[in-house]
Amino acid sequence: MTGPVLELDGITKRFGTLLANDTVSLALAKGEVLALLGENGAGKTTLMNILFGHYAADAGEVRVNGKPLPAGTPRAAIAAGVGMVHQHFTLAGNLTVLENIVIGAQPLWSTSLHRDSAAARIRELSATFGLPVDPDARVADLSVGERQRVEILKALYRDARILILDEPTAVLARPEADQLFRILRGMAQSGLSIIFISHKLHEVMDASDRVVVLRGGKVVAERATAATTPAELAELMVGRAVTRPKRQAHATGAPVITARGLSASAGGGMRLDAVDFDLSKGEILGIVGVSGNGQAMLGRVLSGLARADSGTLAFQGQDIARLTPRQAVRLGLGRIPEDRHAEGVVGDLALWENAVLERLPEVSRWGFVRRAMARARTADLIRRFDIRGATPDTRTRLLSGGNMQKLILGRNLAANPPFLLANQPTRGLDEGAIAAVHAELLQARADGAAILLITEDLDEAMALSDRLQAIVKGRLSDPIPAEQADARKLGLMMAGVWTQETAHAL
Amino acid sequence: MRFERREDISLPALLLAPFAAIAVALVLCAGLIAMAGVSPLTAYAEMLRGAYGSRLAVTETLTRASPLILTGLAAAVAFRARLWNIGGEGQFYMGALMTAALGHSAVAALPLPLAWAVLVVAGMAAGAVLLLVPAILRLRFGVDEVVTTLLLNFVVLLFVGLMVEGVLKDPMAFGWPQSVPVASALRLPDLVPRSRLHIGLVLAIVMALVVWIVQSRSVFGAQTRAAGLNPSAAAFAGVPLTATLVKVAALSGGLAGLAGVIEVLGPLGYVTTTMSPGFGYAGIVVAMLAALHPVGVVAASVFVATVFVGADAMSRATGVPSFIADVIMSVALLAMLTALLFTTYRVRR
Amino acid sequence: MIGSLDILANASLWAAVLRIATPLIFGVLGALVCERAGVLNLGIEGIMTLGAMVGWLTVYWGGDLWTGLAMAVAAGMAMGFLHALLTVPLGLSQHVSGLGITLFASSLSYFLYRLWVQVGDLPPTIEPFKPLPVPYLSAIPFLGEAVFTQMPPTYLAFAMVLFVAWVLGRTPLGLALRMTGENPHAVEAQGLNPIRIRIGAVMAGSGLMALGGAFLTTGAFNSFFPTMVQGRGWICIALVVFASWRPGKALLGAILFALFDAFQLRLQTTTPGVPYQLFLMAPYLLSIVALILVARRARVPEALMTPYRRGER
16 A cells, blocks of 8 residues: 555644634545535535645645645646535536536647547546536536536546545435445445545535544544444534424414415526425425425525416415515515525615614614614624624624524514524525524514425424425426434435335335 | 725825825926926926916915815715716816806896795706716716716706807907897805905805705715615615715715806806816815815905915916916826825735 | 719729728737737837837838837737736736726827927928739739738738637647636646746737728838827727637628728718718727627636736635
């Protein structure tokens, strides 16, 4: 056995006051699958971006096959045989698969793209590694799974011997994820070395040979996968015993929202196709699904950004199929947007301005904002919802993700809304913040709110929901009670298997 | 070298930025002046004297600043809402033309304050309509307003030519293409006797204060800021994006139109196709130098007016082409743009 | 109206169309190259003005016409470098920087012209390009006069369309440029430097724009005077959208536009009762109409006007 193919030695990286990586060292052997496990914000992505050359480390060294890699150039990393599959795919949708793969492979000043030989080579790589994709297809027309194959092919086309995958299953359904790990395993057996980043314990346990746990920018543990347990990894990852609050069974009340045959297609993206659901007072309905299956459209319709094409949507007997955001606020429909940075807050405005933006008429007179009143309200929100390190005049951009989410929760829940849309409410948050958000949602449920929870996190869905429905290609499954749900069953539902017939066919 | 976002906008850097930009512009343009064989210090001293050396010079500078304040506000208001109104020049001419058209009509027979009110409203409306067209084209068809506002400037200028050589032509102007003068009773009173400085300056400053208060204190101002900074979040919170943009367009176009109104009712009395030395374009420079702040616009307008009036005098005295004023302005604009970067970013390594 | 349509069968009209189209072809190609790499270059109007001035001045000072064009290209590339510096590594607003470049380049042109050239009652003139009949081809009836008896820069403009189309579509450089306009992060992830590619594209595009400006003073006219570009740069920006960012369609757009322009020029002389301003307005209004027609269908480069900063998404 020769030495490690890859070594990170004492990597340190600072962003302003944040220490993202603190003297991180790790090594990767030939043919090994290494999982880099950590919470959001633990420094995993930063570390891999340093390894691939997107960032230059403040201190430390990367060595490939014993040779130091020059800092801060992806070109050097590629030349050394390192390939990276980014979490947010780095593809150009308007160009073809082939164009996306061959770019950078040839000297810029050569006079031809040699499309034919490139296409042949791509087909050959596809066949060898089980990554079928049409070289001439436009990337924008591909499914998410196919795009990921293109990303992997990009690395293989450049003769990568070390493959880094950042959260590769974030956008995949369970069966697709399983297939991906089978392919990766095959690659490792043929001599490639693989690092994948994850925060999902089950896939780390299933797919890796070894686990390195990162917390707060430091390596806190390294374990052979066979010699550890999910419970141990969970504790190492979080660093303390954080217990998420658990839903207590209680009787639900009168129906609040009823949807029948609701369809919507406005503005592109996956459409919503004749969905039915009911939601009662004091109930949480969990909608689970792999991202890109129509959740966004459902969220847009319920927050008043998109109008339904057909079907009915009734809120306490009132038709809201053609809702606007202003009506939603007036009617008392609370809304937590899918992306808090893009839709939840205006980062460059003060906290108080974001707190009252939805409700300006309530805090204004003669068309002028009553600033003292708005600030007082915001100070109240900061207290009640435990928004830390902030005053009403803090620039909202400076809040951590968790505190930003508490602000959004707070401005919705302060008015005790009869309905709350919670769209991916804990995406990108750390365990402590997740627990706090869950506690608030459960409190709102106890206070009688009807909550529609849209999530990709099955643990979250099962912990909070009274009933669950899966969303696949714009269609909703029939609901199942939480008591009948488990990860396997939900995984199958999210893959589109929810009727008896299709289950048997599988 | 990398840029790292500052946690908060640096206020000292923001206050320093325009002065740094102006200094950079003056230093760089000193080279051009030297190329003309004139000592830059002499030239700048001549410029200062030309702009402030006499009572008349001061009033001329402030006269020049008055419409600039309004076109500067027009650009500032629009840019803050991410509406790229480059059509201030055309809107200025629309306001001017409307004033000339109504200024010798039945409106002139109205009692004075009312006649002024009618002319101001009509001129602002004319400017507003000219910007509403591109704004609506953007909202309805997704047409970029930069190109349409720019192209409309040329259309409007030709339209003004059509009018002053046609129905509005002054038969007493010895064949010069200029419009019939507005009734002399309608001309704005002078602020300083025996000068061209008129109460339009006061009106412009009042407008700056009004815009400031509306922007910082009103519901409309809050909605505009939110829509400009993050349109999706603003829409999610129920800010009516379309209506907000239309209102901003009306306000911006109206302000530029008002500049045309006061220029006709103030120093000129009539319309020609060469009455604006680029007030609309200079308004963009003014707005940027002011970092889009309405009160800063007043100060920036005085600076730009100083350069223009001073450069004319300096050119007569030294022979340096007066186009140096435009060069100074454009370099100041580019330098300001760069300086603003350092208010939100710091350089690392 | 029948009489005015007869004009279309006139070879000299088509010869004029290609002459009028020449600066637009260079300008629209230049804007297209910049935008395909993700940078809007509103400096075009000023860069064309500067190209017109520098090209003319070089010849006025004794250089030959081709040296004039080369100097114009160099000056345009210098302005392009300035615009690229501000908008690419510094990531400043492409709108404002472009307008600043236009103000700077045109005022600098006027300043230097006034400084270096003695202008009497009429602006001084140079000996411009002469039509160069292509051997044999110029003898073809109609086509010979309309297409093959043009000034050399006009032939260059057509060649440039083919060249730009070939580079963009068929070479690794063109692929890298297009990818930079679609997703610069993808370019960086493949080991190329999107910042350098953008700077290069903006410089090359600005050189083409200046070439279009230089044709105005060395081909279409024989003197330089302020405001002579007359919004042609803005029209080129509109034509790029109209052409959906494709070189072939850009050529078509420029020719259609020039046809319209030549047509209205003839109508001005044949219908003296109509104020000439109405005819002059038409090209600008036509550009706006063209934008309205295509705006919804246009496939904009995805990263157009999005500054790229490493590590910032």
